[in-house]
Amino acid sequence: MPAKLSFNAYGKSKVRLTKVTRHGKRHDLTELSVDVQLAGDFADSYLTGDNSNVVATDSMKNTVYVLAKSHPVDSPESFAIHVAKHFTSTYKQVEQATITVEQTRWGRIKVGGKPHTHAFVGCGNEKHVSTVTHDRAGSKLLVTGGVADLLVLKTTGSEFRGYVRDEYTTLPETKDRIFATSIDATWTLGDADADFNNCYDLIRTALLETFADHHSLAVQQTLYAMAEAALDACPEVESIRLGMPNKHRLLVDLKPFGLQNQNEIFVPTDEPHGNIIGYVERDRRDTSKRKGSGKRAGRRR
Amino acid sequence: MPAKLSFNAYGKSKVRLTKVTRHGKRHDLTELSVDVQLAGDFADSYLTGDNSNVVATDSMKNTVYVLAKSHPVDSPESFAIHVAKHFTSTYKQVEQATITVEQTRWGRIKVGGKPHTHAFVGCGNEKHVSTVTHDRAGSKLLVTGGVADLLVLKTTGSEFRGYVRDEYTTLPETKDRIFATSIDATWTLGDADADFNNCYDLIRTALLETFADHHSLAVQQTLYAMAEAALDACPEVESIRLGMPNKHRLLVDLKPFGLQNQNEIFVPTDEPHGNIIGYVERDRRDTSKRKGSGKRAGRRR
């Protein structure tokens, strides 16, 4: 036979879930989208159509709802861990379970200035995400947290100069431009019992504050400063990946109309966009967490 | 000739715009998307390809940027009025200009609890919108304000009973369900000099607070109460249209798994969705604006 199956996996994606938890009149609201992916002893289904090891993806969906009912859903991370361990411990043919949970954020509507007990308003595109991989062998557990689609923009405090100038270069250097991006962060958590929501809040604040205050010589430099601040803010985090597209605001040329555009009028564009990626990890040679130490602090204003 | 041109219009859509206004170190940020549509004496372009009356859509785009530079952009409504009047007053062939402006909302990043001078974070999908139509003849001006994509959800305080039961009915009646919708509101403003942003804030608050507090016997009933509250809140508004899709959260049947689902676990669905629409206008027979008067108040808790 000329072919062989070198890897396979399958699962259910976009299992959406609303959980309401009641504390008397005060209700908590959690909305998640869950992806389940299993790898293991499933080759027969591919090779011969023998499904005897196959857990139907419809059953995975049922499982997510049963587990959400019978177990607290406190954070994407903790629920993903619970679901992952369920699959590896329930089915001996499952060698690895990968669970991704994406939480949509809701805030309480304020009525007369007071947060409402059971009415909520959407908090936008920002999502709290987690991916957990559990390997049956050795019970290896990999937990990541993250934030996706966190949109930020600063109107000044961003330069871009000193880059390669050659025959392909037309971009003028600038000491003052708009810097807009959609932060996509994923961090690895060393401790599977961390306070995941607290980590999320600390890192989110560190990312936002550093973005705001850092005087940027390049998107790359600000990305690194933000990653460093996130590691500083949350000791449970071992490493962080930041992806920051450069969502360009292009200065409109108003000279044809006899006007000076002094960084006032821009065109927001979606494409093409720059795409800056960095992985930053805690340096184990020196794990002191001196807040605000080093070069980064010096670059703050 | 067997055909005639019975109506025509043309324009430019999605002219996106960022405006930065500086007050010393403190910057204001405004982001808009502008649509321009003109009707008038343009038939020759359709019938013979004679473009001598045609204002190129590229020039419309330029015009939007020039006007944004040379004029304050205080609200979608005021900018739409300015752009509409520009086209009807500049080109005699333009009989009607319709300008739609959609504002994306940004909030200031807080650093150490204080709003930042020049760094912003996205406020989600919610948009402040306005459509202005200016007719050259008689200088008739129609101004609407609006909010789009304002996502809300309440976990209780919503019933649905007493509807038609016939052979097509399978939905069980309920005294307690989740009520989730994406509010789409458009209001007509009688006064072209109103404080449009203040109207927006007042109406937005009225919509949110009424959604939260109203005990709902039907989406229709809550929609009407919200519309009434909006008219109460802002005297400049003559009428309001509310569109509220019913973004169903379906109760998961957990009985097959030996579990009782006491309004805890739901599936959020996007389709199909209910779609409830109402137009409510100020009753001119009695224009007293008795806050909280009448039936609606009685239904509040």
Added chain:
Amino acid sequence: MPAKLSFNAYGKSKVRLTKVTRHGKRHDLTELSVDVQLAGDFADSYLTGDNSNVVATDSMKNTVYVLAKSHPVDSPESFAIHVAKHFTSTYKQVEQATITVEQTRWGRIKVGGKPHTHAFVGCGNEKHVSTVTHDRAGSKLLVTGGVADLLVLKTTGSEFRGYVRDEYTTLPETKDRIFATSIDATWTLGDADADFNNCYDLIRTALLETFADHHSLAVQQTLYAMAEAALDACPEVESIRLGMPNKHRLLVDLKPFGLQNQNEIFVPTDEPHGNIIGYVERDRRDTSKRKGSGKRAGRRR
């Protein structure tokens, strides 16, 4: 009371449906999305929460499936007529039913050059759409057919010159540009028993062929020629609306790199885009359908 309900309507949107019709081994596949909207005696639901006249939107969904099972689904138009009449004839409180049906197109996979009996491949974004409004009073029936999202592009045969040049104009005139658009057509059908699919095919062909062959002096002019050709092609059509966004392909300036760009390299852009609209109706003063007569033909090459 300060407010009154001036209009209301409600319904169910995005009721998606797959119908398989078997002719021995050969299967036909139809996929639709149906929107139902009802107007009538529903004010009590808004004003007092009395739902006794309300047909639940869940029951509308059920109805669509029951009608799809018990009745042929030959075309979007014929099914929309059937569903609309069902609602006005079944419920006396329904004064007007508006049904929109959008059909996704599938083609048969060819195996060894022969169309397969039961395997299909998606035909892209193009949709066959219909909106039917049935008024109970007088049994007034309004039927439209249409095509949406039909993407076309021609690499030459398109000029744009002679338009207004003033202080807002920077666009250079051109005798040769790319013309790309997404055709959105809606036509009114005088006869509720027309062969709707045949109309669709005839109009679609007329639109495509005219777009291809017409030498364009303006998008407006080509739009009119296409509309005229559609009326010529299908006598049952009384009028047609065409919406044709100008999906610009911008010539890349390669001079900074010492290269001449002779209409070879362009940037496709989504925004901003021109937006050209025309309504063309059959001229009742002269209903002869002289194919290819008049100015349009002369403009063909």
Added chain:
Amino acid sequence: MPAKLSFNAYGKSKVRLTKVTRHGKRHDLTELSVDVQLAGDFADSYLTGDNSNVVATDSMKNTVYVLAKSHPVDSPESFAIHVAKHFTSTYKQVEQATITVEQTRWGRIKVGGKPHTHAFVGCGNEKHVSTVTHDRAGSKLLVTGGVADLLVLKTTGSEFRGYVRDEYTTLPETKDRIFATSIDATWTLGDADADFNNCYDLIRTALLETFADHHSLAVQQTLYAMAEAALDACPEVESIRLGMPNKHRLLVDLKPFGLQNQNEIFVPTDEPHGNIIGYVERDRRDTSKRKGSGKRAGRRR
């Protein structure tokens, strides 16, 4: 310092491009979206804001246009190779260039049955994609081709039985269901001088024909048969990855309405969806390419 940069990369995404190639009156049309990503000696930009090694992403965009002008754009694969090698050979700081090219498909409009010389109609969502990675060290070149978003559906010839039944299972077994998916295929090409478009056509045909003819006991099994057929069809391909979401069509329960639904009426759903993945490689122990040999052929009807 508590942190270190463990990996970095940056680039430009969604550089969209239209190329028109003229052969007398007959024009060819190519539309691409190009992503450029570079890794190499860029850490200083992250660590200190020193951009002296940074090729601006704006210059990457310019480069794509210059290369598209000065070099044939015959296939996504060949253009991606050309762009990748340009970056690694032009800039010594670039250690690895990864280029992804996605081609939108256009077909010629037929006028009077004949393909037009310069007018085109969109072919839907399906895309021809390629990712090329070029490592400067050792000039290692990895070339993949692929097809994305190829939507297919069969109305019968698909079973799903014999899977795990436990307390989480509610799905009934079936000998006849609809099988719908959106094929996402990526193949590795051993030869950087292969006829890439021919490979694409051969593989696309093999995927479609096998999907149509294979009697499916599981999505997994059909996926494997399709992968095997692709390897059979194109000797230059070394391995293939198939991702096939199970885009469920759910049988509508019509019993409450006194009707039997004999696999006629279904609800198409987008979420949740199954997600089946397989990697299949040519087995080097037996590289004979016996067309139609082995188990797969036996399973064909």
